[in-house]
Amino acid sequence: MNDLIKMIKDRASIRLFTDEPVAEDMISELIDCALAAPNGGNAQPWHFVFCTDKAKLKELEDSQIAAIKASGNEKIIALQVARNWKILFNAPLVIWITTKEGKSAIDAGIAGESMVLAAQSMGLRSCFIGGASSAFHGPDQDKWKALFSIPEGYEVHCGLAIGHPDQENTPHALDYSKITRI
Numbered sequence: 380m381n382d383l384i385k386m387i388k389d390r391a392s393i394r395l396f397t398d399e400p401v402a403e404d405m406i407s408e409l410i411d412c413a414l415a416a417p418n419g420g421n422a423q424p425w426h427f428v429f430c431t432d433k434a435k436l437k438e439l440e441d442s443q444i445a446a447i448k449a450s451g452n453e454k455i456i457a458l459q460v461a462r463n464w465k466i467l468f469n470a471p472l473v474i475w476i477t478t479k480e481g482k483s484a485i486d487a488g489i490a491g492e493s494m495v496l497a498a499q500s501m502g503l504r505s506c507f508i509g510g511a512s513s514a515f516h517g518p519d520q521d522k523w524k525a526l527f528s529i530p531e532g533y534e535v536h537c538g539l540a541i542g543h544p545d546q547e548n549t550p551h552a553l554d555y556s557k558i559t560r561i
């Protein structure tokens with residue numbers, strides 16, 4: 380098993396980060412790795428918003444927590460209790476992954492995984508946070524899009540929380556029933 384394959388197999392989502400910021404040179408590498416991803420027809424339909432502004436992130440997290448508490452949805456509330464009411468997990472860097480409206484999210488997802496693996500190779504850890512992106516589709520979407528400088532005409536598919544890990548996690552089991560060989 381080579382180093383890259385080991386890294387892919389060792390990866391697990393991390394849901395608690397230290398206060399240590401992500402260094403600028405690491406952010407530059409993440410930017411390059413996102414932009415280097417394969418994409419349909421080399422149309423590069425994406426835009427990535429790299430946010431290290433903790434006040435903005437806290438505002439979004441506080442709003443989402445309040446909405447979940449008000450929802451009365453027991454399943455989601457139980458999940459949040461298990462996660463100590465953290466949605467962004469104290470991540471010092473959150474990347475909003477967007478594509479032009481109507482364009483496939485696959486390109487953006489591939490770029491996201493490139494950043495996940497690049498982050499891991501630099502000692503960082505990550506967690507995709509699709510739940511947080513619901514703010515960009517709700518009634519206050521204009522406010523959140525403006526706060527996070529989402530370009531006009533772009534759809535937010537997912538967030539990606541990145542930072543230095545403050546917990547450990549083990550990779551999920553591989554389910555070979557999901558594979559068919561013919």
Ligand SMILES: Cc1cc2nc3c(=O)[nH]c(=O)nc-3n(C[C@H](O)[C@H](O)[C@H](O)COP(=O)(O)O)c2cc1C
Pocket residue numbers: 390391392393394506507508509510511537548549550551
């Ligand atoms: C598109 C996508 C959205 C996700 N959204 C969330 C999320 O909102 N909150 C969260 O804690 N984890 C989220 N995750 C992480 C998954 O829960 C995690 O990848 C899955 O449980 C498998 O665990 P692993 O990443 O540790 O292998 C998301 C993952 C993906 C790929």
